Amino acid sequence: MSLLAPEISGIDSSWDSILIPQVSADIELSQNRDAWAEVVLSNVRDHQSSEASARIITIDLTSDESIVEISTRLRLLFLFINRAEFSNSATVAPFFKRDTYPAMLALVKALEGAGLGEDWSPYGARSIRMGKAKHLFVSVDMPIADRSSSPDTFLEIIQSHQIDASWYDQCVYPRASASGLTTVMFGVPDRSHPQYSSSIFNRERLRNLSGRSGGMHFFAQPGCSVSAAV
Numbered sequence: 001m002s003l004l005a006p007e008i009s010g011i012d013s014s015w016d017s018i019l020i021p022q023v024s025a026d027i028e029l030s031q032n033r034d035a036w037a038e039v040v041l042s043n044v045r046d047h048q049s050s051e052a053s054a055r056i057i058t059i060d061l062t063s064d065e066s067i068v069e070i071s072t073r074l075r076l077l078f079l080f081i082n083r084a085e086f087s088n089s090a091t092v093a094p095f096f097k098r099d100t101y102p103a104m105l106a107l108v109k110a111l112e113g114a115g116l117g118e119d120w121s122p123y124g125a126r127s128i129r130m131g132k133a134k135h136l137f138v139s140v141d142m143p144i145a146d147r148s149s150s151p152d153t154f155l156e157i158i159q160s161h162q163i164d165a166s167w168y169d170q171c172v173y174p175r176a177s178a179s180g181l182t183t184v185m186f187g188v189p190d191r192s193h194p195q196y197s198s199s200i201f202n203r204e205r206l207r208n209l210s211g212r213s214g215g216m217h218f219f220a221q222p223g224c225s226v227s228a229a230v
Contacts, residue, residue, distance in 0.1 A: 039074060039154075039184050053214050054181045058205040060220040061188050071156060071186075072106040075135055076114065078154045083119075083131030089154040092172055094162045096139035100126070103158070104137050124148060140167060150175040154182050160201035161187035168200040189220075 039057060061067065071091070078089050093099030107128060111120050116130070123129035125144050126137040136148050140163060155176050157163065176183065187201030196202055208215035 039182065054177070054179060054183065055214045055216070056183045056185070056204055056208065056212070057216045057218070058185045058187070058201065058208050059218045060205075061186055062220050063188050063190065065220075067158065067186050068102065068106055071103065071158060072110050074154070074156065074184075075103075075107050076110045079111075079120070079128070079130040079133050079135055080114075080116075082133040082153060085132055086149075087133040087153045088136070088149045088151045089134070089156075090136040090138060090151040090176075091156045091158065092138045092140070092163070092168075093158045094140045095159075096142040099159055100137050100139040100142075104128070107135070138172070143171070150178060152178040152181055155184070157183065157185040157187075157200065159187065160185040160204075161190065161193060161196050161199045163200050164195065164198055165200045165203050166198070 075089065075091065078087070082089075091100070091103055093103065104126065108120075111117065111128075111130075120128055120130045123134055124136075127148055128135050134148065136151070155172075157168075157172075185201050185204055187199070187205070189202075189205065190196055204215075205217060208217040
């Protein structure tokens with residue numbers, strides 16, 4: 001990961017631009033800001049108590065919508081605010097080349113752009129560490145033998161409509177059941193996609209819409225969010 005540093009340049013180093021998501025005009029601004037606020041606030045609130053229950057948030061995306069910028073800011077924020085305590089977060093994605101590597105590179109660029117180039121370091125094959133906080137990247141198609149700690153603050157599943165629920169239950173869930181953990185699943189609710197019906201996104205989305213305690217779902221349409229019983 002450290003070899004990526006020479007490629008980094010031209011990133012805004014202002015903290016305002018890091019902590020407040022700046023989204024492009026073709027993304028629904030109000031929906032993304034609502035989702036951003038809910039993810040951050042729920043994580044901070046739940047993490048303050050070891051007795052807090054886990055939360056699962058599902059967020060609809062349009063087929064051509066990119067979440068790279070917002071996801072990068074989430075990862076950076078959690079690394080920064082948890083750097084003084086032992087904290088583990090993770091990103092799970094279907095494909096290493098298409099999803100995981102760009103996500104890793106984006107986080108490195110954001111750290112460098114924030115003036116934190118001396119504060120982070122690689123930790124294992126696919127982890128980034130800042131202080132006592134660590135973020136792990138997991139790919140369905142290229143698993144690695146990893147002994148890192150299980151996520152206990154934030155778990156992000158990107159392209160979750162392409163991740164089979166049975167794989168998730170076997171490979172992710174046993175390590176993602178900590179109390180107080182906030183899990184966010186981004187996906188496209190496309191029933192015509194051959195993998196959608198068996199995907200983890202479809203299952204968890206339906207559970208949230210059915211009123212699961214601690215669950216919340218965000219629709220793609222602006223101003224149309226549904227909060228399940230909390």
